[in-house]
């Protein structure tokens with residue numbers, strides 16, 4: 382459970398993690414500047430389990446994997462958006478950052494609402510307003526991939542068991 | 544409900560009866576591609592997986608085409624990583640200087656990508672193979688590494704958008720390049736973001752394979768996951784002569800659903816020019832005429848095929864490139880180069896004052912073999928005209944088809960081919 386941080390449409394990868402910080406790639410460094418150009422207070426005030434809620438085309442722009450990494454390092458539990466930039470979508474899941482598409486939830490959640498997400502069922506609950514929304518749940522292999530932390534550990538794990 | 548060709552290929556490779564747009568599936572791959580830029584990064588990621596061997600050395604293609612012949616020491620080191628890996632893993636489809644061509648010209652030509660295949664490539668123009676009726680898309684190095692290890696990848700099933708070209712008559716000199724630039728001009732560089740662009744209609748069916756490959760090549764320039772064309776007799780004739788393995792033809796059902804359908808009248812589409820710095824900034828050639836050019840680039844995975852060279856030779860024959868223009872011509876593969884040579888086209892080009900190069904990506908990405916200085920302007924048959932794409936950030940790139948490029952080379956400024964060809 383966490384607090385909702387709300388953003389608009391077309392939040393691009395430069396807003397998520399500005400290029401001026403890409404000379405380093407440690408997670409703490411990326412987390413410290415996450416969303417800086419959209420909301421300078423985000424990095425200080427975000428708490429583990431908080432949720433980013435955004436409009437259309439979240440993560441459009443460059444193919445930098447640093448963008449989902451910064452959000453993951455800020456300990457955000459999930460992103461809920463109307464839609465995503467294609468490469469951001471792949472990159473996020475490949476590094477184990479859960480992202481959900483659910484326009485109804487985006488419309489029904491205001492900044493500061495208490496929100497929880499069940500990744501298994503895809504159910505999004507707005508505890509402040511007492512409403513729930515159904516996002517398409519991830520198939521089991523994708524849940525597993527997110528759980529182990531992304532594609533590389535997932536494949537490694539699978540090979541060990543094979 | 545019916546399925547599109549894209550949905551059918553994805554369903555078949557995921558072992559499912561049906562897939563719907565938005566669904567995430569895990570699917571088996573027929574081919575994983577990387578080049579000398581993305582391959583070394585993918586090989587490093589592969590090493591982290593704790594796997595010794597690739598899933599199938601006959602289903603991986605490694606193509607050293609971007610900075611070859613080795614441009615400098617750094618690129619020589621990169622290529623060496625690729626070479627060493629190919630050798631150690633016994634990769635069957637590995638091409639290097641002397642046999643190499645630009646990957647998206649080479650793989651269709653060699654019969655390595657075929658109808659019905661599911662392909663990922665660590666190169667954004669991997670979408671080119673949709674022209675054969677394959678589902679083929681560009682990915683990052685992490686996906687590529689995992690694909691090489693497991694032979695699988697996950698996909699979000701894309702919505703499809705249909706582009707119908709009505710009428711098989713086009714204006715003189717209009718090619719697949721003009722059709723795709725026209726579409727991108729209409730829908731914008733994110734107009735098909737994440738979608739499959741399906742090209743159809745009698746206008747498309749009348750196009751040669753070379754022109755279809757050009758169209759699908761630039762689907763990514765509209766943000767698409769892939770461009771795709773249902774196989775027909777023209778496709779089958781092309782693949783039958785080359786196929787290295789079995790293939791399967793999929794077609795869209797009549798009741799398949801599309802997010803959007805665009806209809807165009809083929810005869811109304813004029814020759815296109817994309818102005819700097821985005822492929823969506825299109826105008827007709829007549830609106831661009833008179834713009835002075837310093838360098839002409841003919842080639843790349845978009846327009847480096849035999850028919851492209853044929854039209855260029857036809858226009859250059861017996862004429863001279865404008866003295867203030869540098870005209871660079873890059874055949875897409877060794878086979879295309881050799882065939883053009885045998886047909887006398889290379890001679891025509893050299894006599895006209897063009898520089899003809901061994902196949903390489905070279906100037907297309909501002910890599911080597913023809914970089915632009917500050918303030919210089921190029922007219923190019925490639926696919927991207929982003930800021931600094933061919934050299935200095937203050938240089939400019941305009942995009943066009945091979946006929947316009949060749950005609951403009953003669954005049955030193957952008958012109959319609961009718962200006963230099965009798966009865967054109």
Ligand code: SF4
Pocket residue numbers: 609645646647666668843844845903904907908925926
């Ligand atoms: S020719 Fe240009 S666009 Fe095509 S693969 Fe090479 S660098 Fe990329």
